[in-house]
Amino acid sequence: MEVKKNIVVIGAGYGGITAALRLARLFRQHPEYQIHLIDRNPYHTLKTQLHEAAVRKTEISIPIDRIIQRQNIVFHPGEVTRIDSNERIVHMESGSLSFNYLIIALGSQVNFYNIPGLQENSFPLQTLRDAHLICDYIGQLCMRAASEPxxxxRRDMLRFVIGGGGLSGVEFAAELADHAAQCTRNSRVDPREVEIIIVGPGSRVVPRMDESFATRIHKKLLEKGVKIIPRSKIIGRTPDAATLSSGEVLKTKTLIWTGGIRVSELARESGLKIGESGRIVVDEFLRAEGYPFIYAIGDSALAINPYTKEPVPAAAQFALQQGRLAAYNIYTDISGGVRKPYHPKVLGEVVSLGRHLAVGWLALPFLKKITFVGFLGSLLKTAIQEKHIFLLRKESRKWITY
Ligand SMILES: Cc1cc2nc3c(=O)[nH]c(=O)nc-3n(C[C@H](O)[C@H](O)[C@H](O)COP(=O)(O)OP(=O)(O)OC[C@H]3O[C@@H](n4cnc5c(N)ncnc54)[C@H](O)[C@@H]3O)c2cc1C
Structure with missing residues (x-):
């Protein structure tokens, strides 16, 4: 019996699932290659919608079996515990898998920066489980507050602090503000008693975005009743309070921490070269430095934008692009074609600010931009999310809808 050559993808998030599907398509005529996909969860999480699930428990996961049905992909549900880069073996809780080529698409996880008490007394928002925990907790808290004489x-119970003024913190705060309005109506709590506060180290929210957008977002958040404390870091946390770098102490039972990400220790322990936030240093073709048969993509990879010389930000649109490119480059490595270097394409940015509002822009030809604010923006955000599902469907072709 012929022994197949393995191409292994770790992580079925935006980058990993895209890479696995693209590999399956490219290697359709090469049955000697087997594509393997590993994830700790049996579903693909639409992580860019986590803030919605954390407040409204919306459906944001798709079973992986359904996406890869009848593809040349073997799915291994389980935790990867070690990557042996030199021996070319991926170790999982349930066994091990040798590889000829590997794509690391582990995404990122929350970074608590060793801030005293933070890990024990805050909610991260990085996984579907995190989102569901937050949602259940908020529901119970609103009910308890309604019966607190x-x-x-009551005010202390209804003070929500969000640590981190980046994209995920802002999207969550706006979603929570909409929800709180509805919640107070239902439970007869006075809406003026609800406080939502964003604490961020930057001089403004979403500091990575263009200043005019950040200003619009700031204004919309204020209109929703969200307070913003800029230029402040959370430096300590107890079950009842958060201490800020300014010395101010915010009494709060609920701290949602969106203030930082880092890559899993797996990357560091694999012996690959690691850079900022534990991201794997990759070359222009997305290969881990010194390991031409290992690719890293998405949040796990420290890819450099050749135009700006800056690291490519951790964002879904780049993970998707990198997933397609890593698959293509592995195919050319094997079939003798010419590898393509990575040139990130910024297609736009849209920040949702609650259910029916978003602010953003889309790239047009000739370096032009079209901007969106309001309901139109939220339609655009929905369209972007639907596009991802549409492309997955298209790539997998035989995706069955139940
Ligand atoms: C609340 C929130 C809102 C966001 N909004 C936006 C947005 O609007 N636009 C945008 O572009 N980006 C947004 N992002 C960022 C975006 O979600 C990430 O950049 C994107 O998910 C990265 O894709 P990835 O493939 O690298 O990793 P992920 O999508 O995180 O996938 C990683 C996968 O690896 C699996 N995994 C990890 N470790 C292991 C292990 N040891 N064993 C097995 N499996 C493992 C995980 O289960 C997961 O399925 C948001 C993020 C958050 C948290």
Whole structure:
């Protein structure tokens, strides 16, 4: 019996699932190659919608079996525990898998930066489980607050602090503001008693975005009643309070931490070269430095934008592009074609600010931009999310809809 050559993809997020599907398509005429996909969850999480699930428990996962049905992809549900880069073996809790080529698409996880008390007393928002925990907790808290007769205690219960003024913190705060309005109506709590506060180290929210957009987002957040404390870091946390770098102490039972990400220790322990936030240093073709048979993509990879010389940000649109390119480059490595270098394409940015509002822009030809604010923006955000699902469907072709 012929022993197949393995191409292994770790992680079925935006980058990994795209890479696996593209590999399956490219290697359709090469049955000697087997594509393997590993993820700790049996579903693909639409992570860019986590803030919605954290407040409204919307459906944001798709079973992996359904996406890869009848593809030349073997799915291994389980935790990867070690990557042996030199021996070319991926170790999982349930066994091990040798590889000829590997794509690391582990995404990122929350970074608590060793801030005292933070990990024990805050909610991260990085996984579907995190989102569901937050949603259940907020529901219970609103109910408890409704039956709390002492105003001061009620106010303390209804003070939500969000650590981190980046994209995920802002999207969550706006979603929560919409939800709180509805929640207070249902439970007869006075809406003026609800406080949502974003604490961020930057001089403005979403500091990575263009200043005019950040200003619009800031304004919309204020209109929703969200307070913003800029130029402040959370430096300590107890179950009842968060201490800020300014010395101010915010009494709060609920801290949602969106203030930082890092890559899993797996990357560091694999012996690959690691850069900022534990991301794997890759060359222009997305190959881990010194390991031409290992590719890293998405949040796990420290890819450099050749035009700006800056690291490519951790964002879904880049993970998708990199997934397609890594698959293509592995195919050319094997079939003798010419590898393509990575040139990130910024297609636009859209920040959702609650259910029916978003602010953003889309790239047009000739370096032009079209901007969106309001309901139109939220339609655009929905269209972008639907496009991802549409492309997955197209790539997998035989995706069955139940
Ligand atoms: C609340 C929130 C909102 C966001 N909004 C946006 C947005 O609007 N636009 C945007 O572009 N980006 C957004 N992002 C960022 C975006 O979600 C990430 O950049 C994107 O998910 C990265 O894709 P990835 O493929 O690298 O990793 P992921 O999509 O995170 O996938 C990684 C996969 O690896 C699996 N995995 C990890 N470790 C292991 C292990 N040891 N064993 C097995 N499996 C493992 C995980 O289960 C996961 O399925 C947002 C992020 C958050 C948290």
């Amino acid at each position: 002492v105003e001061e205690r």
